[in-house]
Amino acid sequence: MxxxxxxxxxxxxxxxxxxxxxxxxxTVVDADVVAREVVAKDEPALDKIAEHFGSHIITDNGELNRTALRKIIFSDKSAKTWLEQLLHPIIRESIKQQLHNATSxxxxxxxxxxxxxxxxxxxxxxxxxxxxxxxxxxxxxxxxxxxxxxxxxxxxxxxxxxxxxxxxxxxxxxxxxxxxxxxxxxxxxxxxxxxxxxxx
Incomplete structure (x- = not known):
């Protein structure tokens, strides 16, 4: 392809x-959309984020509290690095899979x-x-x-x-x-x- x-x-x-x-x-694979998909409710990456940063990072309905996370990573460089190291490989794999499945x-x-x-x-x-x-x-x-x-x-x-x-x-x-x-x-x-x- x-x-x-x-x-x-x-x-x-x-x-x-x-x-x-x-x-x-x-077929368009949007990396921003994939980045949201991998931290959606019940996704393994979301559990790891909550484990690392604390349960306040999850909203009452089980979704990522983006505002709370953004505050942490903007004020703490090591937190941003940790998050990128977790998410970038997962995002990359998902992108590769979706591109591989393209039929256009x-x-x-x-x-x-x-x-x-x-x-x-x-x-x-x-x-x-x-x-x-x-x-x-x-x-x-x-x-x-x-x-x-x-x-x-x-x-x-x-x-x-x-x-x-x-x-x-x-x-x-x-x-x-x-x-x-x-x-x-x-x-x-x-x-x-x-x-x-x-x-x-």
């Missing part, structure tokens, strides 16, 4: 690209941490969805109702824009409108289908 990795900074439009590819019949002409791994983790090793082609930092900020503030400072902090914690671009095999420029983006996606889909066919 030909695997395409798609990444981009917050507000770059990565989801708009993957949503459109899904409409074209392509190629499959997409959509991940904000594609280049920061070893997830990029799972893909044949790296696509970066790119937008100017001003646009990233404007779009995210509008979408999430978060403050500019919060978004800037997230952007600062992500891989710098130029570093992402340097690692890209293909760049999707999302500095214009949705029509322009859709035209690029249709061209991209044709190109990826051709690449997937050529590697069979």
């Amino acid at each position: 030909y695997i395409v990795g798609i990444t981009g900074g917050i507000g770059s439009g990565k989801n708009a690209v993957t949503d459109h590819l899904q409409k074209l019949g392509i 002409s190629y499959a997409v791994l959509s991940s904000p941490l594609l280049l920061e983790t070893d997830q990029h090793e799972l893909v044949d082609t790296i696509i970066v969805v790119d937008a100017s930092e001003e646009l990233q900020l404007t779009r995210t503030v509008k979408r999430d109702s978060s403050s500019e400072d919060q978004i800037k902090a997230i952007m600062a914690a992500q891989l710098p824009r130029q570093d992402r671009l340097n690692k890209a095999d293909i760049v999707i420029d999302n500095n214009a409108d949705l029509d322009s983006l859709k035209k690029q996606i249709v061209k991209l889909h044709t190109e990826l289908s051709r690449l997937a066919e050529a590697t069979k």
Whole structure:
């Protein structure tokens, strides 16, 4: 199976690209969704998290208290490291399994941490969805109702824009409108289908 990795900074439009590819019949495995699945109610990883951090990390209905966990890992670096060491291999295995089960002409791994983790090793082609930092900020503030400072902090914690671009095999420029983006996606889909066919 030909695997395409798609990444981009917050507000770059990565989801708009993957949503459109899904409409074209392509299997998209979203690393963020997988990360939520592996800590869902009754999952073994959730028990290990509760064992390590205490039962207050679980809500009354048996789910992960994300706010409580976020507070811990933002204030304690060793807690963040412990959590990553637990979850990253589990997330990676689940991603591999889902990509392996894909039935479309190629499959997409959509991940904000594609280049920061070893997830990029799972893909044949790296696509970066790119937008100017001003646009990233404007779009995210509008979408999430978060403050500019919060978004800037997230952007600062992500891989710098130029570093992402340097690692890209293909760049999707999302500095214009949705029509322009859709035209690029249709061209991209044709190109990826051709690449997937050529590697069979």
